[in-house]
Amino acid sequence: MIEAVIWDFGGVLTSSPFEAFNRFEAERGLPKDFIRSINATNPDTNAWALFERSECTLDEFDALFAEEAAAKGATVRGREVVELLSGDIRPEMVEALKRCKARVKVGCITNNVAAGSGAGMARSESKAAQVAEIMSLFDHVIESSKAGIRKPDPRIYEMACEALGVTPAGSVYLDDLGINLKPAALLGMKTIKVTSAAQALAELEQAVGFPVA
Template identity: 65%
Template sequence: MMVEAVIFDFGGVLTTSPFEAFARFEQECGYPADVIRNTNAANHLENAWAKFERAEIDLDAFDRLFAEESLALGGAAVRGREVLPLLAGDLRPDMVEALMRIGEQFKTGCITNNLPANAIGSQAGRSLYVAEVMALFDHVIESAKIGLRKPDPRIYQMMTEALGVRPERCVYLDDLGVNLKPAREMGMTTIKVTNAAQAIAELETATGMKLS
C-alpha cells in the first residue's frame, strides 16, 4: 500500500489519555471505579457526552444530564462540570516530533471529538500548545464545530475529501477502538494507540519512515 496521508486523533494520541485522571478523581471522591468511562461508553452516539461534543447542548445541560446518566448507570451522580477539568492531558513531545517528520513527506490531518471552546474555562497554557500543534496539520476537523463526531463515518469521509486522498491510502491513529472501526471499514490502515513508543513503532512500519 502506498501511503499518502496520516490522520491523527488528538487526545490520547498526541496527549496522554485522561483515563488515569478519571481513575484518580473517582478514588479521591469515593465514586465507583470506572463510572466516568462507563457513562461515556453507554449509548455513546446519543449520551450527554456525545451531544456536548456535537455542540447540541450547553454546559448547564451537560452538567445535569451527565449526573443523571452516571447515577442511573453507576450509582453515583457525577456532575459534568467535575469531569471537564480532567480532560487536559500532557503533550507527548515524541508524538509531536513524529507528526512533524511525517508532515515533511505525507499529508496530515486531525479528527478530534472536542468540546465547545468555552467548556473547560480558561486554560491559556493548554490552549497555546494545542494551537501550536494544530497548526502542524494540513487539515483539522473538530466535532464541536461541525456537529458530527467519531465514530460517525461521515467525519472520516470529510477528512479524506479535504486531503484529496482515498481512504486506502491513509493511516489513522486513535486510542479508542470504537473510533478506529469505521476508518478500518473504509479501507484505512489503523493504529490503536496505547503509548507513544508503540504508536511510533507501528507508524514506522506503516509509512516506512524512521521516526524515533
C-alpha cells in the first residue's frame, strides 16, 4: 500500500540541467559531460558537494569550481555552471504530482544550492513564481542547501519519511540519478529512475495503482 510519493525536483519535475550542461560544453568545445566529470570527482568533498550543503558561498564555489576545471584542462567558472541549473517545468509531471497529492502524501528531496530563487534555483521572477507554486503542493520539502545534508546520504530519505509520517516501504521515490536511488531502494522504497516524462509516468502509475497522466 503506497502512502507517499516523494519527488526529486531538477530532472524530474523540470528538464535535466545536464541538457544545459551539454549545450554549454558544445558551445565551448569541451568534451560532452565534462561538467559532470568534475562533479563526480571526489563527490563528497568537491566544490559542488560543499555548495549543495551550504558549506561554501557562491563566490567560494565560483573559485573552487574554476580550480577543479583547470585541473582537468579547461576554463569554467562556478558561476557559469550555476546559470545553467534552472530547467524547464514539465507540465505533465506537475499534473501527476497533483493527482498523487489528491490520494497520498507527497514530498520533495532536492539537492540544490543557495543561488537563484527558491528550491528550483530559478533565474527569473516568472520561473520563481512557477517553482513556488509547485513547491506549495508538497506536504514536506527537504532542500540540501538548508538541511546541510545531500543525496545520496541515506539519512535524507529517512528524514523525508519521518516528516511525512510514512514508512520507506510505503513510499515511491523518483529521481533522475541512479546514485540517488540506490540508498532509497536499500531502505525499502520503491524507486523510479526518470529518463523521460512518459516513462516515469507509466512506472509511477503502475507503482501507485491509480491514474497519474
